[in-house]
Amino acid sequence: MAIQKPSIPAGTRDFGPAEMNKRNYIFDTIKSVFRAYGFLPLETPAMENLSTLLGKYGEEGDKLLFRILNSGDFLSKLSPAELTVDNSGKIASKISEKGLRYDLTVPFARYVVQHRNEIVFPFRRYQVQPVWRADRPQKGRYREFYQCDVDIIGSRSLLNEVELIQIVNEVFTRLGVRVTLKINNRKILYGIAETIGHADRMTEITVAIDKLEKIGIDKVNEELLERGISPRAVQELQPILALSGSNREKLKQLSAVIGSSESGRQGIEEVSTILDYTEALEVPLDIELDLSLARGLNYYTGAIFEVKAKDYAIGSICGGGRYDDLTGIFGMPDTSGVGISFGADRIYDVLTGLDLYPSEATQTTKVLLANFGDKGLNASILLLRQLRAAGIASEIYPETAKMKKQMEYANRRAVPFVVLIGDDEVTTQTATVKNMTTGEQGNVPFDKLTDYLK
């Protein structure tokens, strides 16, 4: 066979040891918070039936699904008439029945419905797995990336929103990242649409508002008019877009404008209750009511969240909200839930950019035993066994190579301690220990070595 120059598909990545250790630090931190909050782990298959996935992410999403070619003689179900080169769209659905997971939300909804009789509701689950999207690869956008989702389904209580806010606070506190949590409520957005006389156009209004930060108020107004919102309605929207002051002050001003809408009133009350709880709990998190926050996903029905890093310019690093009918599409209506998703790749970029990894997250092997063969080697492998039994990650250089080569290995692997045992050391039962950080070298009796290196 011809020799190939190896490579991986565009938009995918290998994670070597240095990246893996940092990524594991992020995943471990997030998961341990999830567990402390009583959430349970779930994993679903990489492949789902296309019938589960199609139509759940909009037309654009359907195109971005990775499809698995049916095994075996996959063309046999087709008639020659169907099989023409310009018929990709129709043929695709006949030669592939499975696709790769596009997010963790739809598989979660599918799981909940499929296992509704075994699940104890309210169901608190977390899920940390990769997802795949056939997006055009570009800087910071990958075709394979991890999502870290946490949801509570089967309860309408706003305490659940408060749980998620506390989780956001706890995760980013542990990671050392200063963040702002933006909060809004779809009911408020509906209340606004209703108040200005365009209840049926909520989606378009919120999409336009969503762009406020990006394109500015003038362009937003322009866009609203272009979309057929009446000039009077756009006028009525202005005080809402210009709300200012503390969260409580904003809620008060808002109440004066949209308080006559039942939905608007409910949304205001929900945000207010959530703020009551976070204040009672003294959650040390910068929470900001932001009416321009809409979030694109149209299954949200109540609270919506988005988290931004204060000291690093990047999109939102976490987001989510409440949905009242996610499972409806699979035949289980009226099951409200709320969830958030942490974006591991962006959090990785933030921690890297701000140099926030603790040394434990980057260190691997602590001790290398050099290898000079003979008696020293026999003593070394016995000491190695002791070190490992004491929980010290350690290894022995497998070959009896030159000192320089072994030291270079320790250096490049960033191993902080090298233990050298030759014939003299065996005679005196004392190891030579070199601290690779300071360059200092000392002698430690064999029977004190484990304690010394601990």
Next chain:
Amino acid sequence: MAIQKPSIPAGTRDFGPAEMNKRNYIFDTIKSVFRAYGFLPLETPAMENLSTLLGKYGEEGDKLLFRILNSGDFLSKLSPAELTVDNSGKIASKISEKGLRYDLTVPFARYVVQHRNEIVFPFRRYQVQPVWRADRPQKGRYREFYQCDVDIIGSRSLLNEVELIQIVNEVFTRLGVRVTLKINNRKILYGIAETIGHADRMTEITVAIDKLEKIGIDKVNEELLERGISPRAVQELQPILALSGSNREKLKQLSAVIGSSESGRQGIEEVSTILDYTEALEVPLDIELDLSLARGLNYYTGAIFEVKAKDYAIGSICGGGRYDDLTGIFGMPDTSGVGISFGADRIYDVLTGLDLYPSEATQTTKVLLANFGDKGLNASILLLRQLRAAGIASEIYPETAKMKKQMEYANRRAVPFVVLIGDDEVTTQTATVKNMTTGEQGNVPFDKLTDYLK
């Protein structure tokens, strides 16, 4: 859209919380041993280029690859003449360029070659990820399953084999599973083939020997004759198949028969050296030289291993060996390595069958705070915050439901402690704590609650 009855593809699985906790216990145990031994984590993409995968697993393996359909107008590269319903084989390679990972070994070899200039050799890596095979699903055989691989590449030292043997011992000791490690060496097998005058037929001879345990010696002899091995050679093979006694005795008998083959002599010496080390290290593992162990994969060139559980009937739960040219196919020859792979699914079955999970592996939330609303709720969420800060996994029932419903939730979730705080408890600043295992109920002052539940 019509409502669908949700399901997942045949041969794939959802892992709900109970299974996930047990699986995580296995993965965490294996990974922590890998880390203690100085191995570094690696992850590769789920999708590899088909050029990386094809031809690496034999003809049968090629058929079992899951292929990803090219995105967009995937038929446009085909001519109408090529596009016929009986042309699946040829068309497949034109409409799909990527496939799902089939094992972790080929992606590892690809990674090593691709990153050879950054990697510090000898490279010690572990990798725990799912793989996919379009096998016919049946009991115990899945289309998506995890492998846990550990390899050292770039060193011929037999110390590496000894490291892997110690890892096997450590993993199964921690998991509480009594195992036998079977060991053999491909050089011995080649020496046997050479000695009986069929050096060029080693693969066929080893495949036949591999079946010794399954089909018995008579059928093996029959098969050898059928495969064209001479009756004299089959005759000469008999003492080898009938070797008995301790490992050392077997090696001695074997030496007398195949000692004149250079390869055979080397293989015997290698096994002997490995046994020297494991004896010096007093590795408390049942190691058995088994000449009928051949392992199917044809990239092995030296030591081969297989691990079986002593107290549970199931195939091998771990296996591996040394390869001298795994990376050759990607253009990097002469790079010897040795590795083993733990089969997480079978280990899961063994632990389940023998009921070996510790309670920590099955318990999740330790404390549920009941929810009666009002003053009690406010006190409860503050205490909840304290419990979590002390590292106690805990949650609050999100709704102010009836006592019975909340207790049922705690029971079904197997939460061992429920804390009840109503108006009386707030007045006395004393919580009622119910031990769900014993049914006992007691009173604990708020300021002592964290210590009590720790």
